[in-house]
Amino acid sequence: MIVREREKDFVMIEQHHHGDVSGKLLHYWKESLWRGDKQESVFYAVHQHDCGWKSADKTPIWNDQQQAPYTFMDFPMPLKTLIYRYGIDEIARENLYAALLCSKHYTHFMEMENSEEAQDFVKKEEIRQRKWFNSLPDSDRNLFHFHFGLLKLFDNLSLFLCLNEPGKNEHPFYRNGIPLSPALHGFQQEKLDLHWMDENTLAVDEFPFEQAFTVSVEQKVVSKSDIAQKGLIESYMAAPIQEIYIQWIPFAE
Numbered sequence: 001m002i003v004r005e006r007e008k009d010f011v012m013i014e015q016h017h018h019g020d021v022s023g024k025l026l027h028y029w030k031e032s033l034w035r036g037d038k039q040e041s042v043f044y045a046v047h048q049h050d051c052g053w054k055s056a057d058k059t060p061i062w063n064d065q066q067q068a069p070y071t072f073m074d075f076p077m078p079l080k081t082l083i084y085r086y087g088i089d090e091i092a093r094e095n096l097y098a099a100l101l102c103s104k105h106y107t108h109f110m111e112m113e114n115s116e117e118a119q120d121f122v123k124k125e126e127i128r129q130r131k132w133f134n135s136l137p138d139s140d141r142n143l144f145h146f147h148f149g150l151l152k153l154f155d156n157l158s159l160f161l162c163l164n165e166p167g168k169n170e171h172p173f174y175r176n177g178i179p180l181s182p183a184l185h186g187f188q189q190e191k192l193d194l195h196w197m198d199e200n201t202l203a204v205d206e207f208p209f210e211q212a213f214t215v216s217v218e219q220k221v222v223s224k225s226d227i228a229q230k231g232l233i234e235s236y237m238a239a240p241i242q243e244i245y246i247q248w249i250p251f252a253e
Contacts, residue, residue, distance in 0.1 A: 001014065001015060001053070001056075001060050001070065002015065002018055002071060002072060002162045003068065003071045004163065004164075005068060008225070010221070012069060012219065012236065013217065013220075014053065014057040014058075015053035015057055015072055016050050016051050016053055016054045018050060018158050019048060020047055021158040021161065021215055021217060022046050022154040022155055022157065023046045023047030023154070025154050025215060026042075026150065026154045027043070028209040028211065028213050029150075030208055030210050031210065032186070033185075035143060035146050036146070038097055038143070040095075041101075042101070042150055044094065044098040045095070045098035045099075045101040045102055045147075045151055046150065046151055046155075048090075048094075048102070049087075049101075049105060049151060049155065051090055051091065052083040052084055052085075052087020053087070056083055059233050062231075062232045069232055069236075077117045078117050081120075084106045085121065085125075088103050092132075096135075097136060100129060100132045100133060100136070100144075101147055101148055103125045103128065103132075104129060105152065105155070106125065107121070107126060107129070108152075110122045110125075142183070145181070145183040146184065149180070149182075149183040150184070152179075152181060153178065153184065153192075156174070156178045157178060159174075160173075160178060160194060161202075161217050161246060166246065167200075169196060174194070176191070177193045177194065178191055178193075180192060186208075189205070195251050200244075200246060201247045202247070203249050203252070204248060204249070204250065204251055205251045207250035207251070209248065212247065212250070213247070214245055214247045215245075216243045216244060216245045216246070217244045217246065218243055219242050219244065220236060220239040220240070220242065221239060222236050223235070226238075226239075
């Protein structure tokens with residue numbers, strides 16, 4: 001779950017919806033910036049990379065220590081690794097190359113964790129990454145790193161929308177822009193700078209999309225008073241879905 005705390009409520013966005021927004025953004029990527037083939041597999045990976053959270057996010061868990069819902073960042077590690085592995089397994093049933101990208105995506109995060117569960121996850125995923133890569137025809141390391149760079153970029157672009165209030169860039173992850181992988185050729189800078197023009201319009205430097213477009217983010221706003229009275233799960237289930245529309249345009253100084 002992605003959670004933004006306000007004075008009287010929590011804004012909550014399901015992880016799989018964030019992943020789907022990532023994929024919708026990718027559909028506008030400039031054709032001239034693509035490399036190689038496997039586009040269908042890359043689209044599948046970006047859309048589905050957080051599918052393991054589908055069931056978990058339907059019944060969010062309360063973090064007693066923080067007095068807030070657990071987020072994807074502070075979720076208990078033993079459960080998080082189970083969710084990650086389950087999601088990779090689900091993707092592998094449909095598209096092995098997409099599963100390889102998502103496995104690499106998660107081990108990239110887990111490498112920075114010191115827990116036993118995280119290190120065990122990394123070891124086991126690296127074993128099957130090697131197995132999967134060697135089993136795929138025409139495997140190309142450089143092309144794989146390009147596709148992995150796309151997954152990281154579009155994960156970050158969607159998270160930028162979900163972690164920030166519309167019209168603001170306050171989350172520490174993205175105050176200095178969105179990092180670009182060196183494997184993503186065609187850019188003059190090492191990051192994408194995003195500029196809110198208003199609450200519903202986001203302008204992008206070095207605009208990497210074919211055209212201006214609009215995407216929507218689904219969220220629930222759950223009041224703290226409801227949680228205190230009815231508990232988190234009941235309050236979350238009863239909250240209506242809100243849809244926020246954001247237009248993406250080229251930035252012009």
